[in-house]
Amino acid sequence: MSIYQHFRPEEKDFIDQAVNWIDQVKNSYAPKLSDFLDPRQQEILSSLLGNDSDAKLQFYGGSDFVERKRVLIYPDYYSPEPSDFNISLYDISYPKKFVTLEHRQILGTLMSLGVKREKFGDIIVTEEQIQFIAAEEMDLYLVGNLEKIGSASVTIKRLPIENIIELKENWEEQVTTVSSLRLDSVLSSVLNISRQKTQLLITSGKVKVNFKQTDNVSEECREGDTLSIRGFGRCKLASIDGKTKKDKWRISLGRQK
Known part of the structure; x- marks a missing residue:
């Protein structure tokens, strides 16, 4: 029986990639960190791994409420730490009195820097503050290149992950x-x-x-x-x-x- 029949046809590429990650961990007996996955991809990966005793997984994206998370697949001897997920939290400073920035604009600007969507986690927008999460390996590039969103000049500052804005889902x-x-x-x-x-x-x-x-x-x-x-x-x-x-x-x- 094919594993693909339980999923949508367009999910086949991700299934192949996920199976490859799991095999890699089992064969190398070393942990594997993914880019950021959306909730559906997390669901697929969890169901593919099932109750496999040779490999385990843990998701982390900065906080429990976030949607997009990196996954660490690891052998049973390994004990994951939050630092293993290589996640950075940024605060965006912009002229709030004159400009309103929306989620879509921020995402569009991040994509226009030539970075894959998978390198970014959630973008958190409130009336008072805007934060976003990114893979730690993007730090230097983002600080050097993210200077404008729309017509607004912006600066970004890295914060400790504990400073993430907690949103309540409704x-x-x-x-x-x-x-x-x-x-x-x-x-x-x-x-x-x-x-x-x-x-x-x-x-x-x-x-x-x-x-x-x-x-x-x-x-x-x-x-x-x-x-x-x-x-x-x-x-x-x-x-x-x-x-x-x-x-x-x-x-x-x-x-x-």
Whole structure:
């Protein structure tokens, strides 16, 4: 039985990479540190490793509440320390009185420096402060190159990881029915807007399934899927609870406010 059948086709490359990491640790009997993984990748890696006694894993991204984390896969003799994860926390100083910076702008600027997304963890934006997490090996490059976000001049300062802003997640449980498990149908019901509008959101690149952008309106949603909709927040499909008498699917989900 193929391991791929439990996952989406587009996840095959990551599965191959993850299996390779696990094999590497078992063969070399030494720990392996990954770049930052999104929650779906963390889930895949955990399920691939299962209860394997020859290798273990630990995730860390700076704090419990962050989404993006590096993983350390290690042999059973090893005891991981937070310092093994090589993570840096930065504070961004900018002219707050005159400028408002958004998550999307900050991420866009970091990407425009020519650095892979996998080298960055979470970006934390509050009214008072902006922080971001990056792989420690990027320190010199970031300090030397990150000088502007949009038209605003910025400076970055490295802080101890204990200074990370703690955000509280606010999820609201919701039960609804949908005519089908197609992405456009599920989003139409969850967001309470027409199917035509959800199709437009999807085809214009504003929707992600499990942190990957999709333009496929008919993609089938599965239990555990995280759906991110720009401008509308995020929801996670907790369970698909069978069909109603009217032949609709009953689904339970968490909606992030």
